[in-house]
Amino acid sequence: MLKVLIPTIMLFPTIWLASPKWLWTTTTAHSLLIASISLMWLKWTSEAGWTSSNMYLATDPLSTPLLVLTCWLLPLMILASQNHISPEPISRQRSYITLLASLQTFLIMAFGATEIIMFYIMFEATLIPTLIIITRWGNQTERLNAGTYFLFYTLAGSLPLLVALLLLQQSTGTLSMLVLQYSQPLQLNSWGHMIWWAGCLIAFLVKMPLYGVHLWLPKAHVEAPVAGSMVLAAVLLKLGGYGMMRMMVMLDPLSKELAYPFIILALWGIIMTGLICLRQTDLKSLIAYSSVSHMGLVTGGIVIQTPWGFSGAIILMIAHGLVSSALFCLANTAYERTHSRTMM
Amino acid sequence: MANYKEAPLATRPKTLDPAEYFNLSHDYRRAEEKRASLRAQLKRQYLEQLNNPHRKELIEDPALTRWTYARTNNNYFRPTAKTSLIGGLFGVLPLFILYVVFKTDRDKREAKIKAGTYERPYKLST
Numbered sequence: 001m002l003k004v005l006i007p008t009i010m011l012f013p014t015i016w017l018a019s020p021k022w023l024w025t026t027t028t029a030h031s032l033l034i035a036s037i038s039l040m041w042l043k044w045t046s047e048a049g050w051t052s053s054n055m056y057l058a059t060d061p062l063s064t065p066l067l068v069l070t071c072w073l074l075p076l077m078i079l080a081s082q083n084h085i086s087p088e089p090i091s092r093q094r095s096y097i098t099l100l101a102s103l104q105t106f107l108i109m110a111f112g113a114t115e116i117i118m119f120y121i122m123f124e125a126t127l128i129p130t131l132i133i134i135t136r137w138g139n140q141t142e143r144l145n146a147g148t149y150f151l152f153y154t155l156a157g158s159l160p161l162l163v164a165l166l167l168l169q170q171s172t173g174t175l176s177m178l179v180l181q182y183s184q185p186l187q188l189n190s191w192g193h194m195i196w197w198a199g200c201l202i203a204f205l206v207k208m209p210l211y212g213v214h215l216w217l218p219k220a221h222v223e224a225p226v227a228g229s230m231v232l233a234a235v236l237l238k239l240g241g242y243g244m245m246r247m248m249v250m251l252d253p254l255s256k257e258l259a260y261p262f263i264i265l266a267l268w269g270i271i272m273t274g275l276i277c278l279r280q281t282d283l284k285s286l287i288a289y290s291s292v293s294h295m296g297l298v299t300g301g302i303v304i305q306t307p308w309g310f311s312g313a314i315i316l317m318i319a320h321g322l323v324s325s326a327l328f329c330l331a332n333t334a335y336e337r338t339h340s341r342t343m344m
Numbered sequence: 345m346a347n348y349k350e351a352p353l354a355t356r357p358k359t360l361d362p363a364e365y366f367n368l369s370h371d372y373r374r375a376e377e378k379r380a381s382l383r384a385q386l387k388r389q390y391l392e393q394l395n396n397p398h399r400k401e402l403i404e405d406p407a408l409t410r411w412t413y414a415r416t417n418n419n420y421f422r423p424t425a426k427t428s429l430i431g432g433l434f435g436v437l438p439l440f441i442l443y444v445v446f447k448t449d450r451d452k453r454e455a456k457i458k459a460g461t462y463e464r465p466y467k468l469s470t
Contacts (some may be wrong), residue, residue: 246433260443260446260447261443263446264439264442265439265441267442268442279411281416282412307468308468340402342408
């Protein structure tokens, strides 16, 4: 794990000390190197699940594909943004790549976290660079509105999660995923427990997004520059899915009944957002709504808690991460050449 | 006027109808000429841009810009009885219908599993 994390942190000096002529080449090469090193995680050495490197960061077959996806995305983002950032002054270009690299660092620490609190802190920390990317480098004036929606939807969803995690720590004494997977199923039989159950999941459902609370996604995706859209679509949505998968382990007996609203919202959301896609004129908006649709299917797969559902959810998350960010990249190439996102 | 026979699917245009052609007032003809000259100016502007060898960018169509602006910035939604009905019918009612459908189906399957009569359709090994 540190073999990848230290080079990622070393990306910051690379960005700020490279000469302006070689900035993009060196950062792309450095991030490609990190991406190649990250492939070593795919070797599943321990049958017991967690292939850990230290007490705080570990990988297991759930987080490894997402980690590799995150690491591979950074060179692609840098490649895609090279054209539209090049007119700006050098220090602003360096700041842009710094924000992308900081997102990368937070995401690696989030997916590799073994303590749920660390995952939560990194989950929140990824909001800030994304917000700065959307509001500072977006193209239209609506980007301020989009940043506000993005920030406040996610924050409002994740505050109950903080309370829920503190309650969990209070009752079980630990928040380490390594320990919690072996804990006894909790007695969950009162209204308070139901609210706790909902609090654990709402943050991730808003991030996924689930159909009812998906309003931030089209705005954020349309107004973000290409690298922001790529990282949002490819990895940040998967943070929600990954978090849900981790939390479902301990939420068990209550989930049989309480999961119904979310299954239904997810499935109906697939159909409704698919239909909304048909009526879009803006290309990025269409890709954004299709992201909501795919993530609805992932939500449905996770919430029904079957092994097949989980596997399907992971595969769909990886596939969607690659395809959706590639789609945003293509939409950006069209936008660079025609300065219009209309599909006519 | 030439003897123009109408084709079965193409009607005679208004300007070629001999009954109309000589009945047009001077004002109408002048207005028609003005419209034709405007159309010709627009067409000339477009063709100049199209055949300009130094042009590197797209030719912008202001009508398209106006159309996309109108499509995306429609803040004309008002909650009336009709819109509320449509919203409720497509947005709220399906959720309850789906809840009933899913719950009964899964409870039936659960009952069958508990009774031991459920035959698994696939042989899954986890």
